[in-house]
Amino acid sequence: xxxxxxxxxxxxxxxxxxxxxxxxxxxLRGITLDVYKGExxxxxxxxxxxxxxxxxxxxxxxDGNGYVESGHILYEGKDLTTLKTxxxxxxxxxxxxxxxxxxxxxxxxxxxxxxxxxxxxxxLHQDLHGEEAKQAVYKILxxxxxxxxxxxxxxxxxxxxxxxxxxxxxAVAVACRPKVLICDEPTTALDVTIQAQILGIIKExxxxxxxxxxxxxxxxxxxxxxxxxxxVMYAGDIVEVGRCEEVFYDPRHPYTWALLSSxxxxxxxxxxxxxxxxxxxxxxxxxxxxAFAPRNPGALKIDFVKRPPMLxxxxxxxxxxxxxxxxxxxxxxxxxxxxxREKGRALKLCEEEGTHA
Amino acid sequence: xxxxxxxxxxxxxxxxxxxxxxxxxxxxxxPVEGYFNNFDKYTPAQISVGLQKLGLNDPIPVQxxxxxxxxxxxxLGTSNKYREGYPIAKIIAKKAPISIELGLISLVVALxxxxxxxxxxxxxxxxxxxxxxxxxxxxxxxxxxxxxxVYHLLIQLYGSELLGVSMLFDMDKKITWILPIFxxxxxxxxxxxxxxxxxxxxxxxxxxxxxARAKGVPAGKISRVHIFRNAIVPLVQYLPxxxxxxxxxxxxxxxxxxxxxxxxxxxxVIKLQDNTMVQxxxxxxxxxxxxxxxxxxxxxxxxxxxxxxTKKEGAR
Numbered sequence: 001x002x003x004x005x006x007x008x009x010x011x012x013x014x015x016x017x018x019x020x021x022x023x024x025x026x027x028l029r030g031i032t033l034d035v036y037k038g039e040x041x042x043x044x045x046x047x048x049x050x051x052x053x054x055x056x057x058x059x060x061x062x063d064g065n066g067y068v069e070s071g072h073i074l075y076e077g078k079d080l081t082t083l084k085t086x087x088x089x090x091x092x093x094x095x096x097x098x099x100x101x102x103x104x105x106x107x108x109x110x111x112x113x114x115x116x117x118x119x120x121x122x123x124l125h126q127d128l129h130g131e132e133a134k135q136a137v138y139k140i141l142x143x144x145x146x147x148x149x150x151x152x153x154x155x156x157x158x159x160x161x162x163x164x165x166x167x168x169x170x171a172v173a174v175a176c177r178p179k180v181l182i183c184d185e186p187t188t189a190l191d192v193t194i195q196a197q198i199l200g201i202i203k204e205x206x207x208x209x210x211x212x213x214x215x216x217x218x219x220x221x222x223x224x225x226x227x228x229x230x231x232v233m234y235a236g237d238i239v240e241v242g243r244c245e246e247v248f249y250d251p252r253h254p255y256t257w258a259l260l261s262s263x264x265x266x267x268x269x270x271x272x273x274x275x276x277x278x279x280x281x282x283x284x285x286x287x288x289x290x291a292f293a294p295r296n297p298g299a300l301k302i303d304f305v306k307r308p309p310m311l312x313x314x315x316x317x318x319x320x321x322x323x324x325x326x327x328x329x330x331x332x333x334x335x336x337x338x339x340x341r342e343k344g345r346a347l348k349l350c351e352e353e354g355t356h357a
Numbered sequence: 358x359x360x361x362x363x364x365x366x367x368x369x370x371x372x373x374x375x376x377x378x379x380x381x382x383x384x385x386x387x388p389v390e391g392y393f394n395n396f397d398k399y400t401p402a403q404i405s406v407g408l409q410k411l412g413l414n415d416p417i418p419v420q421x422x423x424x425x426x427x428x429x430x431x432x433l434g435t436s437n438k439y440r441e442g443y444p445i446a447k448i449i450a451k452k453a454p455i456s457i458e459l460g461l462i463s464l465v466v467a468l469x470x471x472x473x474x475x476x477x478x479x480x481x482x483x484x485x486x487x488x489x490x491x492x493x494x495x496x497x498x499x500x501x502x503x504x505x506x507v508y509h510l511l512i513q514l515y516g517s518e519l520l521g522v523s524m525l526f527d528m529d530k531k532i533t534w535i536l537p538i539f540x541x542x543x544x545x546x547x548x549x550x551x552x553x554x555x556x557x558x559x560x561x562x563x564x565x566x567x568x569a570r571a572k573g574v575p576a577g578k579i580s581r582v583h584i585f586r587n588a589i590v591p592l593v594q595y596l597p598x599x600x601x602x603x604x605x606x607x608x609x610x611x612x613x614x615x616x617x618x619x620x621x622x623x624x625x626v627i628k629l630q631d632n633t634m635v636q637x638x639x640x641x642x643x644x645x646x647x648x649x650x651x652x653x654x655x656x657x658x659x660x661x662x663x664x665x666x667t668k669k670e671g672a673r
Contacts, residue, residue, distance in 0.1 A: 059571055061567060061570055061571060064483055064484075064485075086575065086576045087575075090573050090575060092573075093570065093571055093572065093573035094571065094572045094573030094574075095573055098571065098572070099568070099571040101564055101567060101568055101571075102564075103564060106563060106564040106565065107564040107565050107567070107568045108565050108568070109565045109569070109583055109587065110565075110587070110661075110662075110663055111586060111587050111590070111660075111661060111662060111663075112583075113662075120569075120572065120574060121572045121573075124572065124573055124574065125573065156662045156663065158662075158663050169568065172568065172572060173571075173572075176572060176573065
């Protein structure tokens with residue numbers, strides 16, 4: 001990441017909407033995001049912030065009532081928003097971008113052996129058939145840590161535990177030989193003891209195959225563990241993006257403050273945990289100004305009127321808040337965040353990246 | 358597996374035994390007229406001799422014992438009134454084949470039309486106007502909601518005019534088979550289309566279909582290999598029953614076209630109070646149901662690997 005990173009995907013002012021019972025639901029409101037080759041990017045945000053819709057848009061997997069209103073997704077010079085039919089998408093799905101879904105208990109076909117399901121991907125994307133394909137499946141099974149591949153090949157998903165199934169799902173994704181791997185909350189449905197193993201396997205696969213990984217999660221522990229960069233989403237928009245340590249130790253957007261403050265690890269024993277007041281905005285209506293302003297006790301007047309631009313903190317760190325405007329008054333972040341900032345300064349000396357605190 | 362099947366067959370036999378015993382006891386509560394043709398002409402003495410001959414004066418448990426013994430020898434007994442003194446097995450053997458033949462053909466038609474229709478409907482739910490789905494739903498609702506007698510009559514009236522054939526069934530003229538087969542099939546077409554559509558829509562919203570799409574599997578292959586294959590599992594269970602029940606024929610369709618099949622035979626013999634035949638036919642009905650369920654379960658196990666009759670081993 002030290003040298004000038006090469007961009008693999010450029011999302012430019014992406015607007016996405018669903019028509020629901022005659023109403024328009026604006027799920028993504030002007031997302032602009034670059035994904036660099038070989039990095040791991042984590043997209044965090046609360047439920048309903050649009051993170052899943054965003055990655056499904058990248059693969060054209062949204063439900064039929066959703067459509068791209070405007071904006072572009074440039075992937076290796078190709079605009080993915082122009083792809084319409086299944087046939088057009090086929091060159092991207094699996095082959096270029098693969099996905100690991102959230103719940104391994106339901107993401108495998110219960111009536112097919114796991115070998116068959118991995119082989120399906122191998123045959124589609126590696127152009128191997130018959131015995132060769134089978135050998136490739138054995139190899140992949142070994143890589144994701146499933147021993148005794150010939151026996152496991154013939155088994156059905158119900159004969160595997162949750163953690164093992166998620167390994168199979170990763171194997172299916174890797175078997176496509178993609179360049180980008182999207183992990184949609186890959187550990188949410190798993191036992192805590194298994195989570196680290198699964199993240200370890202994804203990291204290993206990333207290194208081995210030079211994958212670019214995009215994680216979607218609301219588990220900041222996972223983020224700290226795996227991410228190079230973090231994009232914070234709120235109400236269908238990216239409010240802050242930066243390198244992992246920048247967002248963790250020097251967050252600038254009030255929503256990121258609130259999000260980090262609500263980490264139980266940052267709470268003080270005996271005091272109630274921090275919770276963000278209010279609810280996210282109704283995306284059926286047009287959001288004015290900063291979407292987070294109504295829930296932000298220190299919101300500025302302009303936050304209710306005009307949508308803040310993406311302002312740079314450093315070349316790698318940007319946030320969509322008026323607080324970064326030179327004309328803005330000095331607003332101090334909450335106490336927790338100030339503590340984090342100090343801790344970050346101290347840690348930066350020893351080049352520590354991320355935190356498990 | 359074998360152990361399971363043996364166990365199931367034993368259970369089935371016990372069920373049958375209980376059904377037979379209950380029906381037997383109930384039928385013995387019926388007036389004894391049922392055992393005699395021209396009951397009025399007999400004197401009380403003759404009646405008592407007749408009953409004695411039929412073994413009906415014995416205590417009921419003894420009678421049941423005799424009946425079971427007779428069944429074990431493969432004898433369904435003889436008819437009392439329907440065709441006096443004629444073996445029931447022979448009556449069935451004469452009437453059943455035509456019902457079975459018509460029934461099986463109609464079942465094939467129902468599957469051949471109903472399943473593709475369900476698939477088309479399910480696939481069209483993903484398109485914008487859902488034309489197939491709407492068209493199919495209208496058909497299903499009509500078939501389900503309108504009393505079957507109405508559309509059977511309409512089919513007979515307009516169908517015979519359209520095809521220019523006789524309204525009645527003629528064993529040797531194949532063209533007269535078309536209408537009754539269609540009549541028999543239409544309900545099943547709606548049934549299979551409705552359930553297959555429903556199960557396919559269910560399956561297509563599942564995560565593993567999303568994963569298959571994310572893998573880049575072409576839509577047609579997803580529909581065939583993943584969705585249809587999984588949606589058919591719950592339908593498979595009822596297939597053996599559908600097949601076996603063709604044996605009993607259809608009361609309404611067979612009388613409409615005057616087909617000399619099994620349909621209505623049970624109703625007829627109940628009306629006649631031909632008690633031995635009622636008993637035999639109930640036994641056949643029950644046997645078919647029990648056997649159909651058993652085959653259905655076995656077939657399910659064949660198509661769904663999650664169902665296992667043996668103890669799990671090595672799984673975790």
